[in-house]
Amino acid sequence: MAKKIVLLPGDGIGPEIMESAVRVMDQISKSFNVTFSYETADIGGVAVDNHHTPLPQTTIEACKNADSILLGAVGGPKWDNIEVSKRPEQGLLGIRKALNLFANLRPIRVYKPLVHASPLKSDRVEGADILIVRELTGGLYFGTPRERRDNGNTVVDTLQYTREEIKRIMHIGFQSAMGRSKKLTSVDKANVLESSRMWREIAEEVSKEYKEVELEHLLVDAAAMKLITEPKSFDTIVTENLFGDILSDEASIIPGTIGVLASASLNDKSLGLFEPIHGSAPDIAGKGIANPISMILSVAMMLQHSLSMPKAAEVIEKSVERALDEGYHTGDLDMDGKVLNTVEMTDKIIEFMREE
Numbered sequence: 001m002a003k004k005i006v007l008l009p010g011d012g013i014g015p016e017i018m019e020s021a022v023r024v025m026d027q028i029s030k031s032f033n034v035t036f037s038y039e040t041a042d043i044g045g046v047a048v049d050n051h052h053t054p055l056p057q058t059t060i061e062a063c064k065n066a067d068s069i070l071l072g073a074v075g076g077p078k079w080d081n082i083e084v085s086k087r088p089e090q091g092l093l094g095i096r097k098a099l100n101l102f103a104n105l106r107p108i109r110v111y112k113p114l115v116h117a118s119p120l121k122s123d124r125v126e127g128a129d130i131l132i133v134r135e136l137t138g139g140l141y142f143g144t145p146r147e148r149r150d151n152g153n154t155v156v157d158t159l160q161y162t163r164e165e166i167k168r169i170m171h172i173g174f175q176s177a178m179g180r181s182k183k184l185t186s187v188d189k190a191n192v193l194e195s196s197r198m199w200r201e202i203a204e205e206v207s208k209e210y211k212e213v214e215l216e217h218l219l220v221d222a223a224a225m226k227l228i229t230e231p232k233s234f235d236t237i238v239t240e241n242l243f244g245d246i247l248s249d250e251a252s253i254i255p256g257t258i259g260v261l262a263s264a265s266l267n268d269k270s271l272g273l274f275e276p277i278h279g280s281a282p283d284i285a286g287k288g289i290a291n292p293i294s295m296i297l298s299v300a301m302m303l304q305h306s307l308s309m310p311k312a313a314e315v316i317e318k319s320v321e322r323a324l325d326e327g328y329h330t331g332d333l334d335m336d337g338k339v340l341n342t343v344e345m346t347d348k349i350i351e352f353m354r355e356e
């Protein structure tokens with residue numbers, strides 16, 4: 001039976017790179033003799049324009065009935081000054097919450113050809129391979145109250161976590177570390193925040209169930225520094241929502257561009273949403289020059305984590321690596337070789353997929 005994939009292209013470069021994703025899926029379909037059926041739905045700014053809301057009910061329903069979901073990106077200057085409930089980002093936060101996608105996996109791998117694309121010294125980044133496990137449905141992003149008070153002169157955001165929310169993401173962190181090199185760094189701000197002190201307590205508690213995993217705690221400010229100075233000292237990182245957001249963009253310095261970083265957002269069933277970690281890149285949208293690799297590797301993560309097709313995921317990863325290895329890249333990467341646009345880069349990757 002056909003696997004039902006919901007496509008949420010969104011805004012800015014979202015639709016441009018989603019086109020690459022679908023072409024890659026079509027190639028997988030041919031090579032592995034599987035059928036995918038696609039349903040495209042609106043989210044973010046385009047949904048505000050078409051439906052007056054960044055997350056139409058029809059989009060939520062389509063996602064709930066899907067085998068898997070691919071998302072491009074949301075947001076852009078056009079919608080920056082509209083009322084908060086209509087901001088495109090609310091669509092993304094809303095779908096994460098509606099589907100209970102609490103576990104966000106953000107791998108950072110330095111493919112060999114990217115070693116020289118990084119602004120960091122080559123010997124520091126060569127071989128770096130990190131997985132950031134970001135809690136995605138709690139913390140400052142969702143706590144209430146969140147409001148202006150005192151005639152707009154005071155503002156409140158709330159950082160709230162339940163024990164259960166911390167425990168379940170901690171298990172994902174330990175399980176991920178078990179499948180890697182069995183080292184887990186839990187990042188918090190326990191010298192200041194009560195939420196972080198509870199986070200640390202729970203990390204210790206859960207660690208008793210994973211005796212083989214070496215657990216270390218690191219304060220987020222020090223983690224931010226060490227990520228750049230000693231990226232290879234990290235393996236798996238588990239952290240709360242906001243810290244994970246910031247650290248994962250920072251980590252894009254390691255491979256040299258945010259345009260190659262993909263992510264998986266999973267719930268406790270098998271449903272997942274797969275998307276680049278970057279945004280809608282308004283500065284390059286419409287120019288056809290966006291790096292499609294973040295989106296193409298999101299397809300690979302979907303095949304691996306949600307559709308039980310690890311071999312197909314591997315074919316994609318190998319082809320991406322080969323394209324970079326042969327010097328083909330988009331303009332966001334500072335490396336030798338040939339600069340291609342989005343469509344040409346996708347063509348190259350698909351050409352190599354056919355040869356796998």
Ligand SMILES: NC(=O)c1ccc[n+]([C@@H]2O[C@H](COP(=O)([O-])OP(=O)(O)OC[C@H]3O[C@@H](n4cnc5c(N)ncnc54)[C@H](O)[C@@H]3O)[C@@H](O)[C@H]2O)c1
Nearest residue numbers: 073074075076259277278279280281282283284290291332
């Ligand atoms: N998941 C998401 O949908 C998501 C994530 C982050 C930001 N946003 C939204 O996107 C909008 C723009 O945000 P921003 O500019 O701060 O961050 P951004 O990630 O969109 O862009 C940051 C920089 O990275 C570059 N970049 C990003 N993706 C690229 C790619 N695939 N290829 C080449 N270059 C790429 C951009 O050109 C820009 O210079 C905002 O509205 C923001 O809220 C959405």
Ligand SMILES: CC(C)[C@H](C(=O)O)[C@@H](O)C(=O)O
Nearest residue numbers: 075089092093245277278279
């Ligand atoms: C657009 C925004 C809501 C989102 C986040 O902060 O989670 C983005 O930055 C991300 O990293 O996916």
Ligand SMILES: [Mg+2]
Nearest residue numbers: 245246249277
């Ligand atoms: Mg972010």
